[in-house]
Amino acid sequence: MxxxxxxxxxxxxxxxxxxxxxxxxxxxxxxxxxxxxxxxxxxxxxxxxxxxxxxxxxxxxxxxxxxxxxxxxxxxxxxxxxxxxxxxxxxxxxxxxxxxxxxxxxxxxxxxxxxxxxxxxxxxxxxxxxxxxxxxxxxxxxxxxxxxxxxxxxxxxxxxxxxxxxxxxxxxxxxxxxxxxxxxxxxxxxxxxxxxxxPHRLGARYRIPGPLGALLPTLTLSTPFRYYYRARNRIVLGRRHPRHRARLHRDARADYAYFLIAWMLAKPRSTMRKLLAAGFRDGRDERMGRMRPALATEAARVTWRARPLPDAESA
The missing domain is CATH 3.90.550.10 (Spore Coat Polysaccharide Biosynthesis Protein SpsA; Chain A)
Known part of the structure; x- marks a missing residue:
């Protein structure tokens, strides 16, 4: 070495x-x-x-x-x-x-x-x-x-x-x-x-059931707590870098569509909604650092209305 x-x-x-x-x-x-x-x-x-x-x-x-x-x-x-x-x-x-x-x-x-x-x-x-x-x-x-x-x-x-x-x-x-x-x-x-x-593994791949699955047969989903940070930091970066507003707004629109899909697939949806709302609120209030322990505990209980794919099928 x-x-x-x-x-x-x-x-x-x-x-x-x-x-x-x-x-x-x-x-x-x-x-x-x-x-x-x-x-x-x-x-x-x-x-x-x-x-x-x-x-x-x-x-x-x-x-x-x-x-x-x-x-x-x-x-x-x-x-x-x-x-x-x-x-x-x-x-x-x-x-x-x-x-x-x-x-x-x-x-x-x-x-x-x-x-x-x-x-x-x-x-x-x-x-x-x-x-x-x-x-x-x-x-x-x-x-x-x-x-x-x-x-x-x-x-x-x-x-x-x-x-x-x-x-x-x-x-x-x-x-x-x-x-x-x-x-x-x-x-x-x-x-x-x-x-x-x-090459890099981005989250876990899932097979999506029902009508949504007809549009998105498979999807990569992150660990639920990540959606809090993504929502919060989108707000923070938008305020922090006004010179790059067009790029950040474009990226944010893609994220918001993804948040909607994650909410639809989350069990319970009420907890995912709470995670996203807390992220947006903390972003506006510039509450930074690690998420509150009580919220992290709730995030750990969220599961997905989707079937995880084996690694070979995900690749």
Whole structure:
């Protein structure tokens, strides 16, 4: 792990929460980076054996005492990487996988942009879970990101120094969107590495019954508590970034349609309605951080009026 790697000076930061095993991603990254930092976001003492396995693989293990959210977990890892001399950091979720040369492709995309005198900040793969992140391109062929997911994001240390870290108060959901917009406002727009793919599992796939299923036979649904954060942070980002109102309104409309579907499929619907209403209200009141424990307890009781698909069928 300490020997010279193809992307020397680049460190990987991998966030995990209640991991069932050592993420296979770590082995895939070993030959591509100078070092790997794994941040466990408050999984608890029962996960000590897995954390010990991760540490024995050569990764630097950071275990947070409490679940602090993706922003805080990423920031712990990014700060540690910079303290260890990283000139760039690539961030990942535990569910991502990478092919050989992935990190080099990200770095090469930024070097190409700078060689053409195109300002560039973070770099993301063109495809995240088969969804294109590409936006408009420059005359020099550099492609900007239309939106950017943090897993698989290449962060030069000088960008972090100029823009700052992730906003921990958002806790989870749209943390990467907020960071991407801040980079753009600092004239360090996010660009893509053309053709590069990052396979990733987005939530769980379900088969939808009834009339709705005729329109949407299958659908990816998140853990119910996530809808609170998504609703809250949509309101917060809309207020925070008025220069990007058109883009954020467009994204919000898509989310609101998704919220309606989630409400229709939730059991009980009254609890999903309560989660969404609390998110919108807390967004307007700028009540940030982790959701209230009583609300989290209610969210944990929500189930879906849908049949989960086996992993093979979901892929």
């Amino acid at each position: 300490t020997s010279r790697a193809p992307s020397d000076g680049v460190w990987a930061v991998v966030t995990v929460h209640r991991p069932e095993r050592v993420p296979p991603l770590l082995a895939d990254l070993g030959a591509q980076v100078t070092g790997i930092i794994v941040v466990d976001d408050g999984s608890g003492p029962e996960f000590d054996p897995i954390r010990a396995e991760i540490a024995s693989s050569g990764a630097l293990m950071i275990a947070l005492e409490h679940n602090s959210g993706i922003g805080a977990a990423l920031n712990h890892g990014i700060r540690s990487a910079i303290d260890n001399g990283a000139n760039a950091i690539v961030t990942f979720d535990q569910d991502s996988t990478v092919a050989p040369g992935f990190v080099t492709a990200l770095s090469a995309a930024r070097e190409n942009a700078l060689a053409h005198r195109v300002p560039a900040g973070p770099v993301v793969p063109e495809f995240f879970a088969d969804v294109s992140q590409a936006g408009p391109s420059t005359r020099q062929g550099v492609v900007y990101a239309a939106h950017a997911i943090q897993s698989g994001m290449y962060l030069p240390a000088d960008v972090v120094e100029r823009v700052g870290l992730m906003d921990e108060s958002l806790f989870i959901d749209l943390v990467d969107t907020d960071f991407e917009i801040r980079c753009r406002d600092a004239d360090l727009p996010c660009i893509i590495a053309p053709g590069l793919r990052l």
